Amino acid sequence: MKVQQGDSFRASAFGIWMRFGQRGLEFKFNPWYDSEDGRFTFVGQGNYFPRRGSIDDPFAARGGYGRGPWTTETDAERSSREDDPRNPRNHSVHTVQAGESLTSIARRRKGLRVSDLAWLNGIDPKKRLRIGQRLMLPHQQFLDAGRDARNKFLALAYYQQTHGGRLPPNPANPPSLERQILDSNWRRETLNGYDFQIDVIDRPRITYGTVSQTNKPKRSRRLQARAGGADRRPTDDGGHFWAARFDGPLVRFNHFAQDANFNRGAYRAMEDAWAAHRRAGRSVFASIKPYYSGASRRPYKIVVTWSVDGGRRETRTFWNEAKGKPRGAK
Template sequence: MANLQRQPLRIGQQIKLPHQRFLDAGREAKNKFLALDYYMWTHGGRLPPDPANPPSLQSQILDTNWRRLKANGYSYHIDIIDRTRYSDGYLSRTSKPQRSGRNQARAGGADRRPTDDGGHLWAARFNGPLDSFNHFAQDANFNRGAYRAMEQEWDKDLLAGRKVFGSIKLFYRGTSKRPYR
């Protein structure tokens, strides 16, 4: 059989290619093995609750080990590839809002769509930090529509003397720098 594999193909010769389902099953088995290995390595050799279906390697790496920081009164939870996953805080108004055109322009990186704006979690008028972790790519219609309307409501409440606490959770697919929700 080894000699047959070394012979060149002939015109008209029939060959049998692996079925895509077979290739996908092999890839899935490899990914499960790697995920199981990583889980055991990070959990002192213990198996996950369901060893046949361990948490994906991607979720284990990206959904843990978040760093937390505070800026301008807001807290941020940032994942291992520098995406803000969650932020919250009490909103405050500032008399001299400043914007970072550079960070707004870079928001989303290569995953940014032509129809996106470089939005912010906390607007400059609410003393939102100028740092990149306060910016993300978002659909321009959403940014200029529903998101702006929400900010207007917050502003009205602040001007009326009410306390406003906000929390924003961002969801990403894979390693994309642009949230999908």
């Protein structure tokens, strides 16, 4: 299999994190690891190597143990490593133009902090730049690889912490930290006869129950107006998973940012059908499963399954968009 340049960047960056960890463009020292193969270990595992120059280990500062990760490394040696931002492969040279500052130059790269750019070039971030001054500017690919490696490192550490030290099926590509946290540790709440499974950021991941009716529906305009939070769109309504006419509970997690056309169209037609069954004395059991992108509070689709009097199940997928299913969506 041919390895592309981007793959080698990511493999190198992931190796950095597995051995030492990384913060921005700088390394953080991790004394616990196997010196033979460089594999990262947790505290109490493998061998312990104090930080070079430690007061507990004065010989290490002089390189008394020979070549190894605890010996003094020259700038030339360090900058020649594939994983160092000062390696010419990992940066371009930017010539400062009139009116430019570290802040404006750092904005050329996603996720590059001014402090990291200053550190890389060995300059005081508070001083003005000179016109014509030459600065090392990391390639976006290098920064992305480091960020990806950091996220994988954290995800792998969290997985082992929550799985008794076991590795995931594919350690090189563990489930994201966001996914591990949001897809577990749900709590259950039952209100007005409806069960809600709610994740750690207070989003319902599935809700189900027997559809009831009430002659005195109650609404909360405040909760409807706040549904979706910062992820709400100008074209959204404050919708309900369980409508007011079905005695839906007046709590935040029964509300979501719902596209107005979707809310007043197909979704309402389904609810009208449920209401007709209830008026006819038939029982309707339904489950509603919202799907989210990352940590967004606005579901991008809703999958509803229901049955009448315990009969055949029906399932419908509703896309939370004005024109239904987006192109390319699955």
